Amino acid sequence: TQLLEQSPQFLSIQEGENLTVYCNSSSVFSSLQWYRQEPGEGPVLLVTVVTGGEVKKLKRLTFQFGDARKDSSLHITAAQPGDTGLYLCAGSGAGSYQLTFGKGTKLSVIP
């Protein structure tokens, strides 16, 4: 069974600070996705990474896939209150019918 562990579980920071959240596994994934979920809504896809070592940027968000494709990180620069939400990572194995989701990092950005 593939497992994804996300850390930290909770993070509360001031507006303008930088932060990094992590998604780790002992398993290799063919691709990994990051989602953001706001209260009362479904998760929204932010990015997909597929190549070991890949780095993708989405405005102030930087996503990195580990060289061995077992882990990923999300770095937010100058966090804004609008970044508040639950960040979920999810990975897929080759030929799998489903994604493996981590339990998420709940981020609160205080104005």
Next chain:
Amino acid sequence: SQTIHQWPATLVQPVGSPLSLECTVEGTSNPNLYWYRQAAGRGLQLLFYSVGIGQISSEVPQNLSASRPQDRQFILSSKKLLLSDSGFYLCAWSDRGDQPQHFGDGTRLSIL
């Protein structure tokens, strides 16, 4: 473009009553379809997935069932709800099992 609709948004039901939650997808053909339950503010528990009409795989044995009567329609049901069925239910679709999933807005189910 593809869209996913899930309803109702909120539902309050008494213990022992039946349940039917519906999810439809537009703008794609033969999608993989998924039902998840999410505990308060935490990770997703996969309940059922379907790779085609009438094909349902159950991940967690429980009081719920799923059906896929049409290509882009996925229904979550129960004959008799339990208190433990309360939660936030999410429907999702993907082009293939290893592709990113796209979620509906969820149904908040409260059992009294």
